[in-house]
Amino acid sequence: MFIPFLLLTCVTELTGIYLREFLHIRNYPIYNVYLLFECGFTSYFFYYLYQPYNYPVKWLYTWYAIFMVIYLSELFRLNFLNFPSATASIMSVVFVFACLYFYYLKLKDEHFEPLLYSASFWWVNGALFFYFGSTACNNFMDYLASHESIIYNKSIRYVIYNILDILMYACWSYAFICRYRQRKLSPL
Structure with missing residues (x-):
């Protein structure tokens, strides 16, 4: 999906x-x-x-x-x-x-999984970056609107969301790589 x-x-x-x-x-x-x-x-x-x-x-x-x-x-x-x-x-x-909550569940989990290679961990990291950043951006929308025009005639909010998208998709891309490695290394 x-x-x-x-x-x-x-x-x-x-x-x-x-x-x-x-x-x-x-x-x-x-x-x-x-x-x-x-x-x-x-x-x-x-x-x-x-x-x-x-x-x-x-x-x-x-x-x-x-x-x-x-x-x-x-x-x-x-x-x-x-x-x-x-x-x-x-x-x-x-x-x-x-x-x-996912991080909490991971901390309590007795099965050790190296986070550097955990696809689910990196997917959640990407989601956390995006949703926390967008929440902060929405909460400070009035302040950001007062500084509306910046470089390239785009709003600060637009630039922030582009940065958040890049962070999220970078984490998700790494999650795909981790998932690929998991599938390649697991026995059939």
Whole structure:
């Protein structure tokens, strides 16, 4: 499921850039739909990482139901005319706590795994960088908006999100390498 999710992410980002830069129209409807897939995929991936620790599936369903209530109520409040940024912030905070919970589970785990070669550890690191950084960026949006134009006529927020994307995808790329090595070294 990871490769189709990354493909969806690329298509969403390219479409969003095309709408904003070339057609000069707002791209929030695309990101409103994408937010559903992002939350669903990331939540399921955390559930997948928690499975060895006997994590019940009911928490996944409960979280996604809560997310949907928050998401839909904010979209109705905005009359579907903007991006549900409060929902995205809440989702980011929940994912930060999910990352920290994963670290806690790893610390308590009696099975030693070298973290340098752990695909799940590096995936969670990438997610933590992105979601913690985006939470901080959203919380300081007013401050960042006061310093809107910088180099190349892009906003500071835009540059910060690009840096967060690079950090996340670098960690995820290394996680793919670790996973490849695990599969190559494991007996069939």
